[in-house]
Amino acid sequence: MIERADSESIRRAAELLRAGALVAIPTETVYGLAADASNPEAVARIFTTKGRPADHPLIVHIESALQLDDWAIDVPNGARQLADAFWPGPLTLILKRRDSVLDAVTGGMITVAIRVPSHPVTQEILSAFGGGLAAPSANRFGRVSPTTAENVESDLGSDVDLIIDGGPCDIGLESTIVAWIEDQPTVLRPGAISADAIAQVLDCDVKPSTGATVRAPGMLESHYAPSTPLKLCSAESIEQRASALAAEDLQVGVLSLEPVGAAGAKVAWHSRGDIELFAHSLYGHLRQADSEGLDILLVSLPPETGLGVAVADRLRRAAHRGGSKARRQDGR
Numbered sequence: 001m002i003e004r005a006d007s008e009s010i011r012r013a014a015e016l017l018r019a020g021a022l023v024a025i026p027t028e029t030v031y032g033l034a035a036d037a038s039n040p041e042a043v044a045r046i047f048t049t050k051g052r053p054a055d056h057p058l059i060v061h062i063e064s065a066l067q068l069d070d071w072a073i074d075v076p077n078g079a080r081q082l083a084d085a086f087w088p089g090p091l092t093l094i095l096k097r098r099d100s101v102l103d104a105v106t107g108g109m110i111t112v113a114i115r116v117p118s119h120p121v122t123q124e125i126l127s128a129f130g131g132g133l134a135a136p137s138a139n140r141f142g143r144v145s146p147t148t149a150e151n152v153e154s155d156l157g158s159d160v161d162l163i164i165d166g167g168p169c170d171i172g173l174e175s176t177i178v179a180w181i182e183d184q185p186t187v188l189r190p191g192a193i194s195a196d197a198i199a200q201v202l203d204c205d206v207k208p209s210t211g212a213t214v215r216a217p218g219m220l221e222s223h224y225a226p227s228t229p230l231k232l233c234s235a236e237s238i239e240q241r242a243s244a245l246a247a248e249d250l251q252v253g254v255l256s257l258e259p260v261g262a263a264g265a266k267v268a269w270h271s272r273g274d275i276e277l278f279a280h281s282l283y284g285h286l287r288q289a290d291s292e293g294l295d296i297l298l299v300s301l302p303p304e305t306g307l308g309v310a311v312a313d314r315l316r317r318a319a320h321r322g323g324s325k326a327r328r329q330d331g332r
Helices: 007-018 040-050 065-070 077-086 120-129 149-159 195-202 235-247 275-291 307-320 324-329
Strands: 002-004 023-025 032-036 059-061 091-096 111-115 162-165 176-181 184-189 230-232 252-256 267-270 296-299
Touching: 002 007, 002 149, 007 023, 007 032, 007 120, 007 162, 023 120, 023 149, 032 040, 032 120, 065 077, 077 091, 077 176, 077 195, 149 162, 184 195, 230 307, 235 252, 235 296, 252 275, 267 275, 275 307
Parallel strands: 002 162, 023 162, 059 111, 091 176, 230 296, 252 267, 252 296
Antiparallel strands: 023 032, 091 111, 176 184
16 A cells, blocks of 8 residues: 655556546645546545545645646736745645636635645656646545655555655645735635745735635634544643543643643653644644543643744644533533
């Protein structure tokens, strides 16, 4: 199922994609579940395999900005500026679609999401394939995104035709998504490319999303969630809450940017104040919470500046998932 990235596996991946198969590919953000974006049957398999709602749009991955006009029309000058500045890289642009783009790819909207990934393996696959690949995260819908080939195999098993192992993802969080709403650049989903960096390129204000009407990947209130209930709390209150929950004979985990008091916790993870390390390891820790058999994971949000904005966004969406288990274990 998993093949190490080399010239032969890349050739085989492109061949399978042209035949309508599903291939999991590495990107700098997370692993994607790729299919030929121009093949209706292949795109339909993405939705079936992931259990993804049909109106939830996909991101089309292309080899370079030179292919942008194959998928989009009336591209704003600002979008081309951002493409020049950040592609290849973790930036997705929401643009007016060409009529030829499949409705299934766009969720029936008049816009299409496009990005150029920077991972060298996926660049080679795109070059060998020769077209656009629809590639949402290679996991069941709403669950923790995969950042290794083994994560993909654990989640999807034989439902994917081939997994190309390009090593752990460098960033570990999904791309920044930018749309133009009423001619104003708007960040719909924060990522490694910050709103400040975008504003600097465009020399204008960039708004964060406040319930924008444009649908985009990763914007549901509940997303990126482990099976373990996740609760957000302040760094000052974690130790007290961990101790109280442990006293109820619960298996407690603690996750934070900086070291915090964690008496009573079964496991405590922190990133020594390194926000890039925190982002890179975040989904791995959420998966570990499940594998450790934790009853609850207490998380302290990082400062919401730079990459911390994206980390906090993912954690809030992961914590939004409710359920009787979560309510029973921590009604505070």
